[in-house]
Amino acid sequence: MKRVISLIVFVLLLNGCNDGNLTVGTIDFSNAATKSCSTTNIIYKLNAQEALILQMPITDFENTPTPVGSPTTKNIDNVTYRVIYRSYNGTISTNNICDVIPPSTPSVNDQWTATAGTIEIITTPIVVAGTNTGSTVISGYNHIITFKNITFSRASGNQVYETFAFGNYVTPVTSHPFAFNKTLNQCSNTGQIYNYTTSGEALTLDIDPALIKSIETPLNLPRKGILSATTNKLTYRVFNGLLSQGYFCNNTIPLLPTINEEWIGVNGVTGISGAIEVTTIKTGTAYIHTIVLKNASLSNGSTSFNLGDSYTFGNLLTN
Numbered sequence: 001m002k003r004v005i006s007l008i009v010f011v012l013l014l015n016g017c018n019d020g021n022l023t024v025g026t027i028d029f030s031n032a033a034t035k036s037c038s039t040t041n042i043i044y045k046l047n048a049q050e051a052l053i054l055q056m057p058i059t060d061f062e063n064t065p066t067p068v069g070s071p072t073t074k075n076i077d078n079v080t081y082r083v084i085y086r087s088y089n090g091t092i093s094t095n096n097i098c099d100v101i102p103p104s105t106p107s108v109n110d111q112w113t114a115t116a117g118t119i120e121i122i123t124t125p126i127v128v129a130g131t132n133t134g135s136t137v138i139s140g141y142n143h144i145i146t147f148k149n150i151t152f153s154r155a156s157g158n159q160v161y162e163t164f165a166f167g168n169y170v171t172p173v174t175s176h177p178f179a180f181n182k183t184l185n186q187c188s189n190t191g192q193i194y195n196y197t198t199s200g201e202a203l204t205l206d207i208d209p210a211l212i213k214s215i216e217t218p219l220n221l222p223r224k225g226i227l228s229a230t231t232n233k234l235t236y237r238v239f240n241g242l243l244s245q246g247y248f249c250n251n252t253i254p255l256l257p258t259i260n261e262e263w264i265g266v267n268g269v270t271g272i273s274g275a276i277e278v279t280t281i282k283t284g285t286a287y288i289h290t291i292v293l294k295n296a297s298l299s300n301g302s303t304s305f306n307l308g309d310s311y312t313f314g315n316l317l318t319n
Contacts, residue, residue: 027050027052027085027112027164028047029045029047029050029052029166029167030165030167032045032046032047032052032167033045034166034167034168034169034170035094036058036169037094037097037098038098039098040055040098041055041056041057041058042054042055042097042098043055043056043145043169044097045166045167046092046093046094046097048091048092049087049088049089049090049091049092049106049109050085050086050087050088050092051084051085051086051088051092051096051097052083052084052085052166053082053083053084053085053086053097054082054083054119054145054166055081055082055083055084056074056080056081056082056119057080060072060074060121061121061123061141061143061169061171062123063123063140063141063171063173064123064141064301064303065123065124065125065141065301065302065303066121066122066123066124067302071120071121071122071146072120072121072122072123073118073119073120073121074118074119074121075117075118075119076114076115076116076117076118076119076147076150078113078114078115081119082113082114083113083114083117083119083147083150083152084111084112084113084114085111085112085152086108086109086110086111086112087108087109087110087111088106088107088108088109089106089107089109090105090106090107091106092106110154110155111154112152112153112154112159113152113153113154114147114150114151114152114153115151115152115153115158116149116150116151117147117148117149117150117151118147118148118149118150119145119146119147119148120145120146120147120148121143121144121145121146122143122144122146123141123142123143123144124141124142124144125138125140125141125142125303126138126139126140126141126142126170127139127305130305130306130308132307132308132309132310132311133308133309133310134295134306134308134309134310135305135306135307135308135309135311136305136306137175137176137305138173138303138305139172139173140170140171140172140173141170141171141173142168142169142170143168143169143170143171144167144168145165145166145167145168145169146163146164146165146166147161147163147164147165147166148162148163148164149161149162150164174238176201176236176238176305177197177199177201178201178203179197179199179201180195180196180197180201180203180314181195181197181314182195182312182313182314182315183195183314183315184291184313184314184315184316185245185248185316186212186316186318187248187249188249189249189251190206190249191206191207191209191212192204192205192206192207192248192249193205193207193212193291193313193316194248195313195314196243196245196247196248197243198242198243198244199242199243200238200239200240200241200242200243200257200260201236201237201238201239201243202235202236202237202239202243202247202248203234203235203236203313204234204235204237204248205232205233205234205235205276205291205313206230206231206232206233206235207225207232207276207291208225208231208232210223210225211223211224211225211232211276211278211291212278212280212289212316212318213280214280214287214318214319215280215287216280216281216282216287217278217279217280217281222277222278222279222292223277223278223279223280224275224276224277224278225275225276225278226267226268226269226270226274226275226276227265227266227267227268227274227275227276227293227296228267228268229264229267232265232268232276233264233265234264234265234293234296234298235262235263235264235265236261236262236263236298237259237261237262237263238259238260238261239257239258239259239260240257240258240259240260241256241257241258242257243257261300262300263298263299263300263305264298264299264300265296265297265298265299266296266297266298266299266304268296272295273294273295273296273297274293274294274295274296274297275293275294275295275296276291276292276293276294277291277292277293277294278290278291278292279292285319286317286318286319287317287318287319288315288316288317289315289316289317289318290312290314290315291312291313291314291315291316292310292311292312292313293307293310293311293312293313294309294310294311295307295308295309296311
């Protein structure tokens with residue numbers, strides 16, 4: 001009988017210890033997805049009853065690649081740059097992290113607060129295939145976040161990690177529509193050829209005059225040139241506002257609308273990339289020049305994308 005009573009007491013004690021609390025010795029969120037709150041500067045990861053929270057200005061995640069060996073760095077100050085680990089006494093969700101008034105359950109069982117360390121961010125573009133054969137587009141930027149020499153203050157003493165990988169955080173970009181109608185215009189004063197949309201994008205080509213002649217080209221023998229920083233300079237711009245034809249052919253670039261993005265054609269390599277082909281046909285007393293770019297790329301700093309194996313810039317009508 002004493003044995004039975006002892007066994008019952010042991011079982012009751014065992015069940016009494018299992019109150020849902022999570023005892024934590026180390027932090028591991030390597031298999032958790034990175035998420036963010038839509039209205040706050042919070043990026044976080046969840047593991048059933050655990051949360052790893054990074055609070056910092058979202059504007060620090062710039063859509064610009066970081067130089068090799070020179071990540072963006074921010075010092076943890078527990079004010080603007082905060083890192084917090086929490087364990088709960090039950091399963092949690094986004095509401096526990098992002099809601100202004102979080103749910104009352106589950107409750108926080110333990111919290112570690114980072115008191116020192118550095119946040120390192122390495123940023124690279126996410127380049128994916130486009131719709132045009134051979135083309136690429138930039139769909140976003142990936143930010144690899146790592147904590148260096150981070151010290152967590154906890155009830156049982158400090159926990160230090162020399163290197164702690166938080167994970168990847170992706171920021172989106174506005175797509176480049178290239179919604180041009182293929183009808184080209186040419187400035188009489190500079191010879192620059194341009195195409196634009198009223199919504200605010202423009203593609204210009206400071207073309208070699210030798211490529212635009214009032215002479216028909218033989219069948220399958222277009223005039224050929226190559227992109228460079230001077231002759232045959234290709235430029236793509238996205239503007240902060242509506243665009244009209246009056247913007248072009250001025251001796252100085254107008255102040256408005258302002259330029260949001262500027263991408264420059266990558267210098268071509270003969271027989272490999274950045275080729276320009278112009279086919280000319282006569283129609284009545286006029287000539288139609290069809291300009292095609294072959295394997296042409298546009299760059300902004302260290303980021304670039306390709307227009308494809310063959311991109312039709314458009315048709316230019318001359319007399």
